[in-house]
Amino acid sequence: EAGVVQSPRYKIIEKKQPVAFWCNPISGHNTLYWYLQNLGQGPELLIRYENEEAVDDSQLPKDRFSAERLKGVDSTLKIQPAELGDSAVYLCASSLTSGRSGDTQYFGPGTRLTVL
């Protein structure tokens, strides 16, 4: 079974440019998460989808970040315009469901973003 797929693995852009990340979750997983991971820190949730609905986006900086999961499968996270402080690793994870004891999250390899 394929794991969580993310692309690109690395991205270098200049500040004020737009950037997009793509994630394809494990087949059959209804819940998809986007996390931000700064150097030396644990992942921090940006947005959580249950199927195509964003059920928790309270920590997503909506002035420049947007995300979509139109058909409830793969998802795109966008930053426009990017700032120097956005340099980090963007992780995607998926789980069968959310909020049910016994469920677990599986992560993709991440996209390392560098903003110059």
Place this chain on the structure above:
Amino acid sequence: GQQLNQSPQSMFIQEGEDVSMNCTSSSIFNTWLWYKQDPGEGPVLLIALYKAGELTSNGRLTAQFGITRKDSFLNISASIPSDVGIYFCAGQGPNTGNQFYFGTGTSLTVIP
């Protein structure tokens, strides 16, 4: 966002030694997860715990769900060089809004 208290922050040990790390929270959890992250990679799930008091092993790794539901422990026995990496705990509970919160990580270095 909230982060769990994970300790120690870093460890330097000799190959063959045992390792212990723990994670604590101010909230009770229903699920504890332990991950290992290698440089340039995403976290890989090691052990999942779903019941207070539960003790689960995965090879040389053993993790426990604390009785108070506010802590968890991960032990690695007879460490080897490939155990090097950053270990994260993650927890989810009735007061987390179905969200997993992550620890700050324990960086493990194994000296051959």
